[in-house]
Amino acid sequence: MKRIFYGTAVLALVCGNLFAQKTYIQAGKLIDVRNNKTLSEMTIVVEGEMIVSVAKGYQKGTDEDQIIDLKSATVMPGLMDMHIHVEGQTGPRQYMERFTNNEADVAFNSLVYAKTTLMAGFTTVRDMGGSGVNISLRDAIAAGKVDGPRIITAGKSIAPTGGHADPTNGVRRDLMGDPGPEVGVINGVADARKAVRQQVKNGSDVIKITATGGVLSVAKDGSAPQFQQDELNAVIETARDFGIHVAAHAHGDEGMQRSVIGGIHSIEHGTLMSEKTMDMMIKAGTWYVPTITAGMSVAEYARIPGYYPAPVKAKAEAIGAQIQTTFGKAYKRGVKIAFGTDAGVFPHGENYREFIYMTEVGMPNLEAIQTATLRGAELLGMENKIGVLESGKFADIIAVSGDPEKDIKVMKDVVFVMKEGKVYKHVPSMGMN
Structure with a gap:
């Protein structure tokens, strides 16, 4: 040799x-x-x-x-988008796909959405709830197996029985069952703590709760509060023990106030936010992630016959387009803002539209870009690495x-x-x- x-x-x-x-x-x-x-x-x-x-x-x-x-x-x-749903994308068949798509279908679709997001310039995103495929996708991207943005994910959102993120809303009674904390459905303080711990065990980076009703779930109300104060407190306290943040989906004002009182890290959407709530958020240092593009999009899709089920159509028409006005007021009042779009509610890759909507109501162009870079990094606590x-x-x-x-x-x-x-x-x- x-x-x-x-x-x-x-x-x-x-x-x-x-x-x-x-x-x-x-x-x-x-x-x-x-x-x-x-x-x-x-x-x-x-x-x-x-x-x-x-x-x-x-x-x-x-x-x-x-x-x-x-x-x-x-x-x-x-760029950074602090509110997307990488597992799915809007379409007139989206509600039927809950019953026709297997986990593998969701996974393969998410690969396309992740790459589309990266090609649109978004190198970091916060995924705000899915089935758990989002956790596996995060790991695959981090390992270099597939192309996509850096993902900070909530895993499965947490809601009370019948709440916005209860996965059995709108199905036949024999299919509803009685889901519990293991799938993010809670009733009471003990359930709240167990649900957080389960999501951490599953690999979630952040906890997402639905503090009020929502627009796209097949449930009647889109704005009423859904957690009692002690339940909210238990979620936030338990997450804090693990060193992770809690984000609150919220359209209605009462649910936002309860969330801020409990120590929530960010309010998502914030459609019916009052000036009192804005002031509470400023005092507490709570972040606001507006998702104007989602609001504008659902209002537009609601005008297409058959696109949404009747309960969703009514909520989309009533709530959707109000977010831009709320954002303008919150910005002028001094609420901390990080860029977020709710992509998936509209096609992935169109995240840039949020910049247009933000600047239309008074935010300077470069400040809008700052919300999608430095401010996003600050929200994540990653400003020493990115932004x-x-x-x-x-x-x-x-x-x-x-x-x-x-x-x-x-x-x-x-x-x-x-x-x-x-x-x-x-x-x-x-x-x-």
Whole structure:
């Protein structure tokens, strides 16, 4: 057997070339989301999964380094959507699919939705409830088996019997059974604690409760409170013991107030939020995730004959379009806001629409982008890892073809997507050497 020995200097040179390759991203415009301003002619240097520097001017490294020419684009941190449902997507057959789709069907569909979301520029999402497939999908993406955004997932939402997330709503009585905490249905404090613990055991990163009725469930009411205060307190206290947050789906005001009193981390939707509730949220530091796009979408779909069952149609018409007005009031009052859309209620990949709706009622363009980057990272408690383009952060980087500070609609035109240093999308007209 022939043995080849390399000298120390040669081995060091080989290893150095292998591990020192960097990527230089030359950005014509770069959005500084920490200070809400657009910088010109910048270079981001990426090594492995991380950003190692961000500097003025167009820089390049050695011949072995890669240059990505985004001089005609606007570069920004990877976007974050704090409220999606990656397992499903709206359609006139969505209620029938509860009975016709197997778990494998849900899983294969979710692969498509996850990749679509990533290609739309969203490198991190919070999945706000599904069947448990969302947990497996999160793990598959993290392991590099499939393409998709980084997922923070709630697993299965928690509701009382007959509540918005009771999975047996609207089915025949012989199919209803009596679901309990193991599937997120609770009645009383003991059930509340067990349901949280079960979701943590299943692998959930965050707990989602339906603090009020909802629009798309086949149940009569869309806004009344659904938890007693002691049940809410028990959910939040138990989650806090595990070091995880609780998010509250809520349309009605009373359910929001009970949630804030209990110490909820975020209010989702917030349709009928009063000024009193806004002030309570400001005092408590509670986040608001508006999901305007979902409201606008369900109101539109409700006008299509047969798209929704009759109870859902009535709620969609009454509640849907109000979210944008509430968002405008909450923003002007000073409530903390993180970007969220409820994608799945409308087609995945159209998440950009939220930027348009937010800016229509007074939020400046760059501040809207900030809610989907830095603010999302803060909500997750991950601001030391993601959300800004700075040295030491994960290389989650996207680019759009226009200038979103001048025209927010260009957020639809994502031409480049990198997550943790890996390029997933690069429109051919943009240079890469």
